Amino acid sequence: MESKLNPTAITEKVCMLTWILRKGDLVLKDQMLFGVQHSSNKIDCFVCSFCYRFISSIEHQIGRKLYLQNLGVSTNHECDEGTTSVVAKDWNGSDSSDDEGYSDMVDCQNLGECASSSSVKIPLPMEVVQSLMHEELVLPYSTEFPQPSVIPCRGGCSESYYCSKLCMEADWEMFHSLLCTGTESKSRRKEAMLAFIEHANATNDIFLLAAKAIVSTILMYRKLKAAKLKEQEKYACSEVSDDCDYHMLLEAWKPISMGYKRRWWDCMALPDDVDSCDEAAFRLQIRQLAFTSVELLKEAIFDKECELLFSLEIYGNLIGMFELNNLDLVVASPVEDYFLYVNELPESEKKKAEQVTKPFLNALGDDYSDCCQGTAFFPLQSCMNHSCLPNAKAFKREQDRDGQATIIALRSIHKGEEITISYIDEDLPLEERQASLADYGFSCKCPKCSEEQQ
Numbered sequence: 065m066e067s068k069l070n071p072t073a074i075t076e077k078v079c080m081l082t083w084i085l086r087k088g089d090l091v092l093k094d095q096m097l098f099g100v101q102h103s104s105n106k107i108d109c110f111v112c113s114f115c116y117r118f119i120s121s122i123e124h125q126i127g128r129k130l131y132l133q134n135l136g137v138s139t140n141h142e143c144d145e146g147t148t149s150v151v152a153k154d155w156n157g158s159d160s161s162d163d164e165g166y167s168d169m170v171d172c173q174n175l176g177e178c179a180s181s182s183s184v185k186i187p188l189p190m191e192v193v194q195s196l197m198h199e200e201l202v203l204p205y206s207t208e209f210p211q212p213s214v215i216p217c218r219g220g221c222s223e224s225y226y227c228s229k230l231c232m233e234a235d236w237e238m239f240h241s242l243l244c245t246g247t248e249s250k251s252r253r254k255e256a257m258l259a260f261i262e263h264a265n266a267t268n269d270i271f272l273l274a275a276k277a278i279v280s281t282i283l284m285y286r287k288l289k290a291a292k293l294k295e296q297e298k299y300a301c302s303e304v305s306d307d308c309d310y311h312m313l314l315e316a317w318k319p320i321s322m323g324y325k326r327r328w329w330d331c332m333a334l335p336d337d338v339d340s341c342d343e344a345a346f347r348l349q350i351r352q353l354a355f356t357s358v359e360l361l362k363e364a365i366f367d368k369e370c371e372l373l374f375s376l377e378i379y380g381n382l383i384g385m386f387e388l389n390n391l392d393l394v395v396a397s398p399v400e401d402y403f404l405y406v407n408e409l410p411e412s413e414k415k416k417a418e419q420v421t422k423p424f425l426n427a428l429g430d431d432y433s434d435c436c437q438g439t440a441f442f443p444l445q446s447c448m449n450h451s452c453l454p455n456a457k458a459f460k461r462e463q464d465r466d467g468q469a470t471i472i473a474l475r476s477i478h479k480g481e482e483i484t485i486s487y488i489d490e491d492l493p494l495e496e497r498q499a500s501l502a503d504y505g506f507s508c509k510c511p512k513c514s515e516e517q518q
């Protein structure tokens with residue numbers, strides 16, 4: 065079994081095109097397998113915990129953000145706290161080079177003179193902020209930007225909220241029933257789950273993603289097993305076993321088995337501020353951090369039959385997989401759209417509307433355009449092979465308003481041609497490209513590399 069669950073096994077994977085595409089055409093939409101909103105972004109954007117669509121009214125979005133800011137909840141993403149933070153800020157999967165091209169596609173228009181001078185915020189009294197948050201105060205034209213209303217978690221935690229019952233149920237079935245900290249949680253020990261989440265938030269939220277991968281495997285395993293038991297009951301078969309059914313565990317692990325994996329502490333690029341002579345100590349420190357995290361998770365949701373999933377080896381490889389494959393999770397904000405809309409109104413309407421909206425824009429400062437940010441693993445995208453002359457790339461279009469990845473064609477692609485994306489910055493010189501790609505375990509033989517090697 066150990067070898068079958070071998071985290072480094074890769075299957076031959078090639079994405080072929082079955083029809084013809086032109087430049088700018090949508091190649092595919094890729095539903096994420098595992099995603100997480102960065103913990104620091106949770107103050108800025110209120111989104112569905114399953115599909116990452118913005119939820120609640122424009123008024124509530126703005127009011128909530130100003131309320132949390134007024135409470136003094138820090139939005140400083142670079143804060144330093146103790147020894148772990150040296151690496152913590154560089155540790156996110158989103159830091160991997162393949163997603164750089166993704167974030168720059170989010171069209172962050174600037175309101176320029178419309179917002180108060182950059183980063184200077186003019187705070188509002190708490191009563192005003194609260195009345196906006198509770199939607200007692202209505203902003204002009206906000207009905208032009210309707211958003212789904214908020215569905216709370218059925219487990220009773222006040223952490224997860226959804227855009228629909230469908231998202232709530234799907235999250236519960238796939239992940240959240242074991243990760244919830246509410247009264248209906250199915251985790252063994254709620255305090256342990258809280259400790260795990262706290263540790264992840266303080267160090268690296270990619271641990272939350274690894275936890276999602278593990279709980280989804282456990283929940284799928286249990287589902288498969290329950291179906292088998294039901295089948296056995298039909299035939300009055302009495303052999304009900306509590307032993308691990310390896311075939312079933314393997315089946316449940318299947319979606320994850322596709323992604324290329326390496327141990328996190330081995331594949332992580334050394335941060336600039338770590339001296340190369342300290343490399344061994346640094347990698348050991350990271351390994352230790354992963355160990356602490358998996359032990360906390362074990363405490364919260366250990367399942368004897370799925371014991372294999374709680375090994376440091378599997379955990380390290382899962383995080384490594386995210387490190388090597390993840391894309392930034394980015395969803396544009398309707399609050400930004402709203403202020404841009406007001407800014408573009410005919411002069412007289414604009415003047416009138418701004419009498420109400422301006423103080424809020426001034427209180428938000430440049431943060432009015434903050435988008436939802438996180439990191440996610442996309443199964444199809446992770447199966448696409450690399451080329452330094454890719455014919456497709458991840459790109460968010462205006463209409464893409466949830467956490468799905470969209471892959472678009474960079475040029476005409478013919479029927480039967482393989483879809484390729486770039487894992488790295490393809491404009492780097494040959495040696496640097498080859499060095500970066502070595503982390504992925506291959507040396508590139510694409511037309512560009514072949515030509516430059518001659």
Ligand SMILES: [Zn+2]
Nearest residue numbers: 112115227231
């Ligand atoms: Zn949703």
Ligand SMILES: [Zn+2]
Nearest residue numbers: 217219221244
């Ligand atoms: Zn919950």
Ligand SMILES: [Zn+2]
Nearest residue numbers: 452508510513
């Ligand atoms: Zn190449």
